[in-house]
């Protein structure tokens with residue numbers, strides 16, 4: 001069978017990482033084109049990677065290109081909506097990095113446009129669903145061995161982020177992962193969100209609310225809390241503890257290799273998500289490629305991206321008022337039939 005020919009739009013940190021993945025270690029796929037407004041960066045990447053990778057300056061041209069079968073969108077969130085509509089117009093399967101779009105209204109338009117096409121073409125890059133630890137936690141909770149899950153406690157810390165990363169991005173770009181994790185682990189919708197902000201770390205610009213503490217209330221009565229702290233300084237740390245009726249389960253303790261030496265004990269912390277979630281991204285992309293060949297998706301759908309956008313929109317409102325905000329989610333059955 002011939003390889004799925006993939007084009008990547010946006011080759012900054014994440015796009016370049018995916019480009020390496022597709023070009024070197026994804027079975028049944030071939031990287032054929034990259035696009036980025038920074039054409040020098042895109043050209044350099046295209047030249048460095050194995051195979052014949054073209055640089056196409058205009059992302060919409062890459063999406064329309066007859067030799068590109070499927071697209072990975074790793075452009076910034078503000079560019080996703082237009083590029084997703086182009087993928088739908090050309091009938092191209094697309095793995096879109098989170099966030100699906102910048103707000104709930106545009107995300108819902110994407111869901112509706114895909115529904116009109118009549119095929120699931122969009123998969124959202126909520127890669128934690130493919131992380132072996134998260135997958136094992138999901139399986140354990142679903143088995144019922146611990147009884148009903150009551151609460152989740154989550155920690156999401158980045159070593160640092162660019163100074164352009166503002167308070168609402170902490171919700172839309174970082175907290176959005178736990179929004180998806182909570183919806184996925186509970187298999188339920190978040191109906192209300194509250195985002196508290198303690199006095200910020202002194203290591204961010206004035207006005208940036210970092211860290212934040214979010215509380216999600218789910219339709220089934222469960223609650224999830226999340227500390228999100230994107231300028232933690234130390235390293236990348238993502239943890240999740242599920243508390244159930246007859247026990248708890250924790251993932252993300254980073255207990256790979258613990259050493260004891262010179263009167264101290266400990267291990268290494270990954271510098272960022274590319275290291276911590278490398279395996280998750282590999283599995284995500286491989287399964288997306290395999291599903292695209294079958295004309296399907298195999299992961300978070302456009303609806304999941306929309307639902308997360310609706311929760312984040314309410315979260316950003318809560319961050320400014322300090323009050324709980326109900327999530328305004330469209331009726332799935334009415335939209336998708």
Ligand SMILES: NC(=O)c1ccc[n+]([C@@H]2O[C@H](COP(=O)([O-])OP(=O)(O)OC[C@H]3O[C@@H](n4cnc5c(N)ncnc54)[C@H](O)[C@@H]3O)[C@@H](O)[C@H]2O)c1
Pocket residue numbers: 009010011012013014015035036037038041059073074075076077079097098099125126127173273277
């Ligand atoms: N799943 C994850 O864990 C994860 C991790 C990091 C980033 N992301 C997501 O990936 C996307 C990219 O993030 P990043 O960290 O690589 O950012 P980045 O700033 O490192 O890279 C973005 C790239 O997109 C290019 N770009 C800007 N405007 C564009 C446009 N209109 N069309 C095409 N390319 C454009 C920029 O020149 C840059 O090279 C974002 O949606 C982000 O939220 C996801």
Ligand SMILES: O[C@H]1[C@H](O)[C@@H](O)[C@H](O)[C@@H](O)[C@H]1O
Pocket residue numbers: 158161173174175177230273
């Ligand atoms: O875009 C990144 C990415 O999604 C990471 O997985 C997350 O930990 C960061 O907070 C976010 O800025």
